[in-house]
């Protein structure tokens with residue numbers, strides 16, 4: 046099996062199918078087809094060789110999904126023993142030709158689009174955004190003539206360098222999927238050969254088309270709970286969420302490939318080489334277990350006591366995505382440095398603020414983002430907009446699954462419309478941050494230097510659980526030790542950590558081994 050990883054050195058472009066991959070519009074199409082065919086079959090005089098049972102989800106997947114309107118009509122009716130003339134584009138909606146029925150289906154679809162809008166799949170948009178950050182080009186492919194309209198309704202049209210849709214196909218007379226013509230045209234427009242291009246598809250016809258086009262990686266996304274149909278059609282790998290797809294960078298390994306720090310202590314301790322540790326610790330999911338309500342998170346007595354002991358003997362800093370005052374109030378351990386808003390604000394061991402001008406210019410725009418998202422998400426049950434000084438978190442942990450896309454796209458829309466912000470993803474949360482080259486990794490390095498905590502006798506040790514912690518894990522990858530706290534929420538993603546621990550309790554056990562009495566000196 047090919048790894049579920051896109052390597053920017055190998056895959057210079059990724060082509061995304063639209064309906065069902067980027068946007069949750071496949072269900073609108075399926076419903077529009079059903080209205081069309083059920084009505085047509087009910088009204089048509091039956092003959093013994095024809096099957097007039099209602100249109101099913103299975104029919105949608107096998108005969109219609111991913112195909113042009115006209116091919117969809119012809120292929121489905123053919124499966125029921127019915128042959129219709131193709132007709133032509135001028136046929137009236139509902140006329141008894143493939144063009145006529147296809148036109149009527151389009152009317153049903155556009156009505157539904159106007160009524161329900163185009164919801165995006167957050168995992169797909171997040172993958173597209175990450176790819177673009179890694180300078181991988183992205184294109185959108187669709188058999189639909191409504192592609193531009195749907196992308197615009199979903200607010201994601203600017204995420205693609207190239208669009209090849211039903212309109213382009215008609216202009217160039219390109220055959221629909223399973224013929225690879227649409228994909229090949231997109232690769233041609235990008236100027237990148239199929240051998241260096243990956244395709245993400247949810248339809249059997251689309252997977253078969255990408256396979257036939259000789260693309261480097263054909264990634265099937267199975268949102269219907271039927272993965273084997275995509276594997277059978279030729280997908281290299283099938284995932285149930287695009288969150289499982291990682292972007293490879295050298296030095297990273299999968300969570301399942303790195304050793305447990307306690308079990309393989311000898312190998313891990315060799316990275317310390319007898320040096321004195323500087324402990325740099327994330328808060329949520331690392332020092333304190335994740336809870337449904339961020340306000341209810343606290344340190345256990347055991348963790349606080351351990352931190353108190355450690356802070357007496359080696360430098361300790363907590364670097365959190367929370368507001369600085371919030372995280373300080375929850376840590377309450379003397380002598381610990383604290384950073385909040387993912388490192389945009391900091392305080393020394395006595396609580397004294399450390400001047401950090403980075404990000405101040407974004408405060409007014411964060412205010413606007415906060416107002417807009419608070420108003421827009423107010424009706425969404427469970428959505429929580431949490432303003433930190435230098436960040437705005439939009440939590441969706443308690444939002445119904447069907448509403449998550451709405452929450453994430455609202456944040457994405459605000460991010461796209463307001464200048465000076467960037468979006469980051471965390472555990473059931475998206476965050477808007479000042480769009481400057483500053484993150485937990487930069488903050489860790491800045492803090493170490495500012496506090497004079499660098500030198501051959503010191504070793505930075507960072508522990509974290511989330512995507513935003515990877516910047517800091519990468520920062521200590523060369524000269525320190527990175528520990529990732531495992532969570533089922535992340536699947537088998539890539540990490541810069543050297544070792545893992547299974548939860549907060551295990552982390553404290555490992556930190557106690559890393560800073561044993563022999564390696565401790567009083568912190569002045």
Ligand SMILES: O=P(O)(O)OC[C@H]1O[C@H](O[C@H]2O[C@H](CO)[C@@H](O)[C@H](O)[C@H]2O)[C@H](O)[C@@H](O)[C@@H]1O
Nearest residue numbers: 328329335336337339365366367442472473474
């Ligand atoms: O950098 P961290 O200290 O890990 O902070 C990251 C975010 O943590 C919090 O959210 C996360 O924990 C919540 C409580 O367990 C959980 O409900 C949520 O789903 C998690 O994403 C915090 O509320 C955010 O402000 C931080 O940015």
